[in-house]
Amino acid sequence: MKILLIIADGLGDRPFESLGWKTPLEAAHKPNLNTLAKEGMIGLIDPIKPGIIPGSDTSHLNYLGYDPFKYYTGRGPFEAMGTGLTLRGGDVAFRANFATVDEKGVVIDRRAGRIREGTPELSKPLNMKIEDVEILFKEGTEHRAALVLRGQGITTNVTDNDPHAENLRPKEIVATSNDGKKTARILNEFYNRSLDILKSQRVNADRKKAGLKEANAILYRGGGVVPALPNFSDRHSMSGGYIAGVALVAGICKLIGLKDFTPKGVTGSTDTNVLGKFSAAVQALEEVDFVLVNVKGTDVAGHDGNGIVKKEFIEKIDKVLGETIMKIRSDILICFTGDHSTPASVKEHTSDPVPILLHYPGCRRDGVGEFDEIKAKDGYLRLRGSDLMNVLLSSANRSEKYGA
Amino acid sequence: MKILLIIADGLGDRPFESLGWKTPLEAAHKPNLNTLAKEGMIGLIDPIKPGIIPGSDTSHLNYLGYDPFKYYTGRGPFEAMGTGLTLRGGDVAFRANFATVDEKGVVIDRRAGRIREGTPELSKPLNMKIEDVEILFKEGTEHRAALVLRGQGITTNVTDNDPHAENLRPKEIVATSNDGKKTARILNEFYNRSLDILKSQRVNADRKKAGLKEANAILYRGGGVVPALPNFSDRHSMSGGYIAGVALVAGICKLIGLKDFTPKGVTGSTDTNVLGKFSAAVQALEEVDFVLVNVKGTDVAGHDGNGIVKKEFIEKIDKVLGETIMKIRSDILICFTGDHSTPASVKEHTSDPVPILLHYPGCRRDGVGEFDEIKAKDGYLRLRGSDLMNVLLSSANRSEKYGA
Structure with missing residues (x-):
């Protein structure tokens, strides 16, 4: 099964006053994410481990199966x-x-x-x-x-x-x-x-x-x-590509040999062309086994302290999901999460665990039909970033049994 | 307190169409397991760690307190x-x-x-x-x-x-x-x-x-x-025995010096004599401090892709529990779980976490009165395989304080 990993950068948040003390994700109108939650399972992920504030680099490395404590050599190289x-x-x-x-x-x-x-x-x-x-x-x-x-x-x-x-x-x-x-x-x-x-x-x-x-x-x-990172395809026995507007994420993806499917003109901000990115992802999945899409607007709005813009950007993601990814959801594994929390009330990354959603044909359903930071605690998943690639690979029937 | 660890091999499953999209465990009539759940606590265990597909060998080793990453040398020896x-x-x-x-x-x-x-x-x-x-x-x-x-x-x-x-x-x-x-x-x-x-x-x-x-x-x-595995009794300061119809599990138990209480004529399949196994376990607990019982029928039905047979085998286990183990439940620690998931829809081991049930006199009760993969997320336990023996030993008042 092919794997689509969508990372809404800085997705996690905290209750925000002007959203009636809801989080942006909680307050957002997000029928497609909720459908995926209902048909799949949700939960929380600590991108590094509890209490460690992730950078986008360390978190993406960890998610992609590269232990940052081993491979991360500072932001400069990435x-x-x-x-x-x-x-x-x-x-x-x-x-x-x-x-x-x-x-x-x-x-x-x-x-x-x-x-x-x-x-x-x-x-x-x-x-x-x-x-x-x-x-x-x-x-x-x-x-x-x-x-x-x-x-x-x-x-x-x-x-x-x-x-x-x-x-x-x-x-x-x-x-x-x-x-x-x-x-x-x-x-x-x-x-x-x-x-x-x-x-x-x-x-x-x-x-x-x-x-x-x-x-x-x-x-x-x-x-x-610059570290010598093992090639992604060799490490995980699948071909891979990425779509990312920000240099940091693109840099990591390049370093491990992921193919660039980023359409022209995407940026790492809230006015980015989300439809272009998700359409490119659908295309890329025809060619490669694994696609990472990073959308940065959630993080930018968080850093700007603008919970309302963050909520609206999540709604934009949800709408575009409906026009693209939702149509192929019965054929692929979809994981939707963030690389860290950037609460609008803090304007910086925090160590709050990040909501995660996993959806693939035949998967267990945890019965939680709304996807947000709070409902996530009633969901099935409680992961650390270092587990993610293993979970994606095994759920997509792409890994070997350990033992007999 | 004496410890009974019942492993229903390949217990964990996924929603199965001919069970009305319930899992076999969810669909099964299982009053005794539900009683144990009500009087105790349930939850989920990742036999190795999230995303790693366990073998029966690596999982049993881990459960018994032997790190497979250290001791597992391939299926041949076991x-x-x-x-x-x-x-x-x-x-x-x-x-x-x-x-x-x-x-x-x-x-x-x-x-x-x-x-x-x-x-x-x-x-x-x-x-x-x-x-x-x-x-x-x-x-x-x-x-x-x-x-x-x-x-x-x-x-x-x-x-x-x-x-x-x-x-x-x-x-x-x-x-x-x-x-x-x-x-x-x-x-x-x-x-x-x-x-x-x-x-x-x-x-x-x-x-x-x-x-x-x-x-x-x-x-x-x-x-x-063949690895040199430390003796179970020395390692955990208690005597131990096993009842297992399948070679792989029996092999591990022998290698660590557990005493064989397996009755004649048990097999590793769905027609196995579960009553004989559980009666033997009750007997064995008179002689030793720790007994492992492995019943294989759940795994066999899973590999065969037969969710209905799996459900029926779980019902057979439950019935026999009522005739044997339930009668001594106020005196011992009972742990009921699986060594991995073998969803009937997949016909192979998967990395889905496995439901686990823990019951001992005076234990916390989590208030979840039904034992299945989905309810398990509302239960108390969220373990990795390497935690299990520590949890059993300490819950049974068999371990030392770490510190003062």
């Missing part, structure tokens, strides 16, 4: 993959921002006015060689970018230059151990060269003219070594 | 024990079949027409010595048998000769690493000698005359080293 860079095991990748510094070199905007255009042009000349080290630099969404160092003797044992606040100077990069000295030297040199390069770019001249903040400096943080 | 062979740590045991080959040596029936009679006579002359290696060969149920090699330098690093399909020749045994060369040589020699020996047996002459397929070749597969 975001870098998501920008489209093809990385190699051993590369050291940092998360980077385009930022604005004033004439004294003080950071006045860590996000360069959340620059949206021109970052490809700004990024290209930042690819260079310093000593024997290759520098890869690639823009991500808005002000975000990836900075990758490839070469002998490069390590993560250096401090960040990101001051993590405005009205401060970027910090001098220093080695935190002896084997970080070369990396620190290269990064400091890169910072200085990048100031000169960015200053002279046409994009910045245009921004200045338009009264926008110049993207004239690069801040970086969160360096990590 | 089945061999179950035939009645007394094995030693280090022996290499294979699962074997009596098979039928044609005059060209091509396998025309991997199970020799599911031969039921004469296998003891056929097996005896297959015990021999080749070089300095002792060969033990013992019939199991029907066409099944165990082949054990005992001697210096014997390993599992060889291929099987079982072609796993008909109209193929048995495969040449080859070493998969250097230390498998001796074993491969012995096994090939054994295969050739066994052809000559079996050909000349009276049993086969009779079968030929009767138009039955001759049991004239031995196929073997799944070699494993």
